[in-house]
Amino acid sequence: MKIAITGGKGGVGKSMVATSLAVEFARETKTILVDADAECPNDHLLLSIKRKKYTTVYQSIPKFDYSKCTKCGKCALACKRDAIVWVKGKYPAFVKDACIGCMACFSACPYGAITETKKEIGVIYTGYYNVNPVRSKSPKVTASSMTRTSNGVNLVSSELKLGELASGEVVAEVRKCSDKIKEKIKADIMIIDSSPGIGCPVIASLVGTDYI
Known part of the structure; x- marks a missing residue:
């Protein structure tokens, strides 16, 4: 099941709703959280996730001879x-x-006289949030004293390169990557946190979802 969280205005709490839903679903089943707000991704900040680079997004541009x-x-x-x-x-x-x-x-x-070349326009990241980490009995909690549970939030995050405009293409790519990861880990739930507004990036976030 794919659920998209969207809204016409920024700063109204879409990311908070998306991350909260993802955490609750993850307590019961395998869940993917897709941060499709490529211009201002913040789901990793709300969940304190350290992201790792997954792939680079390129855009076709013309080269003149x-x-x-x-x-x-x-x-x-x-x-x-x-x-x-x-x-x-x-x-x-x-x-x-x-x-x-x-x-x-x-x-x-x-x-x-025109051939196709490419330029980098963004990056796709992944990360993981442990919903119920098992802590040691020691009062001092460190990274080594925490282990993953069977369930957690698998984050797939998009980020537009500074100065670029084609956020819609980055969002489309993060959707493709998240679908591949969903299939690989056999996740049941996908929560998509879209950017605000009604433009191309939002449309790319909502395509193919079951609930909005």
């Missing part, structure tokens, strides 16, 4: 984000920060 470019401007006309600036008779100028990686320019170029 000006030796093949005829200055026709078709790439600029195809770009709906105005990431390619073209003046008649001049080579197109690529505005990297405005590109969302749709590669429409690649499809529009009839001369093969």
Whole structure:
């Protein structure tokens, strides 16, 4: 079962609800908590989880070969984000920060002057929260005196690279990674903590869920 926690405004307690639900479910069954708020992930902070890097998220961007470019401007006309600036008779100028990686320019170029390359836009992390750690009888509790129970919160967290804009792609990737991990550990419950609002990152968080 997949449950998404969302809301139109930030700071109203979505992450608190998501982490609380995950902890309660984890007492009874294997649970995954997905922090899909790539722009401001905080579930690991609420649960004091030390995250480990799982994978890097890349975005496709165009690479121009000006030796093949005829200055026709078709790439600029195809770009709906105005990431390619073209003046008649001049080579197109690529505005990297405005590109969302749709590669429409690649499809529009009839001369093969554009190829696909990639840039890093985010990171996916994983972590674990022990719901009921077994403590030693010693009054001094250390990391070595705590062991995992059979159940706990398996965190999969997304984080957008500073200065990047394509948080929707990072969220889509964290959903893919969490589905793979869910299948691997045979988890029964997935709690998805979305970003606020109604934009693409939120839609990517809610797709395929059973309850919102």
